[in-house]
Amino acid sequence: MKPTLSDLEKLALEAGAILREGYNKEHTVHYKGTIDLVTEADHASEAFLLGEIKSRFPGGHILAEESGSIQGSNEDLWYIDPLDGTVNYAHHIPIFCVSIGFSTNRQMTLGVVYDPMRNELFAAERGKGAFLNSKRIQVSSITELEKSLLVTGFPYDTWDTELDNFKYFERLAKKTQGVRRLGSAALDACYVAAGRFDGFWEFKLKPWDVAAGGLIAKEAGGKVTAIDGRDDFLSAPLSILASTPGIYEAVKGQLS
Ligand code: IPD
Ligand code: CA
Ligand code: CA
Numbered sequence: 001m002k003p004t005l006s007d008l009e010k011l012a013l014e015a016g017a018i019l020r021e022g023y024n025k026e027h028t029v030h031y032k033g034t035i036d037l038v039t040e041a042d043h044a045s046e047a048f049l050l051g052e053i054k055s056r057f058p059g060g061h062i063l064a065e066e067s068g069s070i071q072g073s074n075e076d077l078w079y080i081d082p083l084d085g086t087v088n089y090a091h092h093i094p095i096f097c098v099s100i101g102f103s104t105n106r107q108m109t110l111g112v113v114y115d116p117m118r119n120e121l122f123a124a125e126r127g128k129g130a131f132l133n134s135k136r137i138q139v140s141s142i143t144e145l146e147k148s149l150l151v152t153g154f155p156y157d158t159w160d161t162e163l164d165n166f167k168y169f170e171r172l173a174k175k176t177q178g179v180r181r182l183g184s185a186a187l188d189a190c191y192v193a194a195g196r197f198d199g200f201w202e203f204k205l206k207p208w209d210v211a212a213g214g215l216i217a218k219e220a221g222g223k224v225t226a227i228d229g230r231d232d233f234l235s236a237p238l239s240i241l242a243s244t245p246g247i248y249e250a251v252k253g254q255l256s
Contacts, residue, residue, distance in 0.1 A: 016116030045082035079211035085184030101211030111212030143246035148198035189213025193220035199243030
């Protein structure tokens with residue numbers, strides 16, 4: 001059975017409730033890398049989502065952050081980030097979400113991102129537009145870099161990678177109204193979709209970070225590609241540039 005957008009929305013709302021419940025409790029933090037960490041909430045949310053998907057929509061492949069790649073038997077592929085913004089969550093900063101993307105025959109068809117602290121549910125179905133709490137959303141109409149507000153993120157191995165993004169951060173911070181760093185790539189893409197930010201870029205992400213958010217930004221009228229311009233922004237080496245069409249080329253020009 002194929003899931004509907006409403007199926008994904010319900011899954012995200014329930015997983016988000018798990019995150020919200022755990023938010024004010026003491027977190028047990030485990031380190032996957034120096035900065036890359038995981039809490040019990042990541043595991044609880046992912047266990048819930050995988051259990052539901054396997055029992056209600058059997059056969060699909062699943063790419064989930066904490067479990068890795070789970071082999072399926074049909075052409076469906078789920079992208080699960082059970083908690084995007086883990087570092088915020090562990091530090092009691094209320095900026096995080098759950099992100100669920102669904103593709104079939106290599107085409108992203110459904111995407112849902114839920115922020116349980118603001119009760120904001122971003123959702124999109126291929127060809128049908130993007131929505132925030134059931135109201136249609138659209139990217140901004142900005143055409144000048146000087147009037148834009150951007151957002152970005154930095155990789156967990158920022159201490160020892162050449163692609164640490166600082167050069168581009170500085171460059172764009174000096175040419176725009178500012179560059180924010182919220183700590184949740186999925187929300188960054190959705191905030192572009194809602195016209196709050198005019199553009200989002202980031203290097204070295206994982207498919208589950210931006211599968212859903214990328215579709216939502218696209219369906220809201222954004223131009224969404226890899227930073228080198230490739231349409232298939234989910235294939236390696238993964239990077240994303242999601243922006244309102246009016247400044248896409250100008251931002252891209254600064255990222256080379
Ligand atoms: C991270 C967030 C962050 C981004 C990192 C991601 P996580 O995901 O999306 O904004 O800068 O690159 O890994 O670890 O919180 O799921
Ligand atoms: Ca993530
Ligand atoms: Ca995560």
